[in-house]
Amino acid sequence: xxxxxxxxxxxxxxxxxxxxxxxxxxxxxxxxxxxxxxxxxxxxxxxxxxxxxxxxxxxxxxxxxxxxxxxxxxxxxxxxxxxxxxxxxxxxxxxxxxxxxxxxxxxxxxxxxxxxxxxxxxxxxxxxxxxxxxxxxxxxxxxx
Amino acid sequence: xxxxxxxxxxxxxxxxxxxxxxxxxxxxxxxxxxxxxxxxxxxxxxxxxxxxxxxxxxxxxxxxxxxxxxx
Numbered sequence: 001x002x003x004x005x006x007x008x009x010x011x012x013x014x015x016x017x018x019x020x021x022x023x024x025x026x027x028x029x030x031x032x033x034x035x036x037x038x039x040x041x042x043x044x045x046x047x048x049x050x051x052x053x054x055x056x057x058x059x060x061x062x063x064x065x066x067x068x069x070x071x072x073x074x075x076x077x078x079x080x081x082x083x084x085x086x087x088x089x090x091x092x093x094x095x096x097x098x099x100x101x102x103x104x105x106x107x108x109x110x111x112x113x114x115x116x117x118x119x120x121x122x123x124x125x126x127x128x129x130x131x132x133x134x135x136x137x138x139x140x141x142x143x144x
Numbered sequence: 145x146x147x148x149x150x151x152x153x154x155x156x157x158x159x160x161x162x163x164x165x166x167x168x169x170x171x172x173x174x175x176x177x178x179x180x181x182x183x184x185x186x187x188x189x190x191x192x193x194x195x196x197x198x199x200x201x202x203x204x205x206x207x208x209x210x211x212x213x214x215x
Contacts, residue, residue, distance in 0.1 A: 068210065071205075071209050072148075072149075079159055079199070083195060083198055087166045090166075090188070090191045091170070093187055094173050097187075098173070098177050113177075116173065117169075
């Protein structure tokens with residue numbers, strides 16, 4: 001059967017999924033949670049541009065931009081700085097985006113992605129659920 | 145070749161290789177764990193583009209620095 005592009009195509013989402021197991025919900029944390037946790041990265045990206053625009057360029061020129069080698073070192077430093085920020089951003093984004101709660105017709109599966117190289121999957125069948133409770137903590141988690 | 149220039153080239157190459165290693169690890173995650181229609185591939189392509197832009201600008205500045213265009 002051919003599916004149109006906009007139709008959700010059933011596929012294996014987690015490790016122990018059965019062939020005919022349907023998935024109803026794939027949920028993750030609200031995007032605001034990621035925005036709040038990555039605000040420091042935004043400041044670290046903007047800070048050098050902001051400092052340069054405020055006139056620190058002349059100070060840097062007098063201190064470190066004196067010869068070819070010092071300019072090379074400055075370029076290498078900022079290359080390392082911005083690449084590290086890009087890697088940290090992408091790693092934290094993967095930590096946010098691959099933390100999933102999947103509700104299928106068999107049960108609930110929680111996928112916990114902790115950093116880049118640590119991934120845990122918890123599966124609970126509906127037959128095994130005896131008690132359900134929830135807890136919200138904090139301003140944004142309460143209202144968003 | 146001047147030892148200082150050689151060290152700069154080595155540092156640049158080392159940083160790019162380490163960044164490439166992390167990019168391969170991130171690509172593995174995106175390839176293995178992404179679903180149909182999710183935003184993983186788009187965000188990863190933005191990451192790749194930003195890395196290419198950063199490395200290109202740094203390389204361009206290093207070349208300009210050694211050709212005497214920046215003084």
